Amino acid sequence: MKWTDVLPIAQSLADHHPEVDPRALRFTDLHRWVTELDGFADDPTRSNERVLEAIQMAWIEEMD
Template identity: 60%
Template sequence: MKWTDITDIAIALEETHPDVDNVNLRYTDLHAWVCALPDFADDPQKSNEKILEAIQMAWIDERD
């Protein structure tokens, strides 16, 4: 997965962290969790707040 795989990342995060409050989270934690996903293979420096926000929104939608 790469940073642009927003939906896949959101699904993987929900499977890995089902009990996390994904509405009230710090982007530093979200960044670390994405980078720690087993299938994630992108440069950690390529993320930004816009990408992390999109991942968070997709994760919230995935949970609903």
């Protein structure tokens, strides 16, 4: 997975952290969790607020 794979990342995060409400998540934690996912193979420094926000929104949609 790469940073542009927003939906697969959100689905993996929802599976790995079902107890977490993504609405209350800090971007620093989100960034760390994404880079720790199995199959994540992108440069950790290539993320930005826009990408993290897109992942967060997709995760919220996964919950609904």
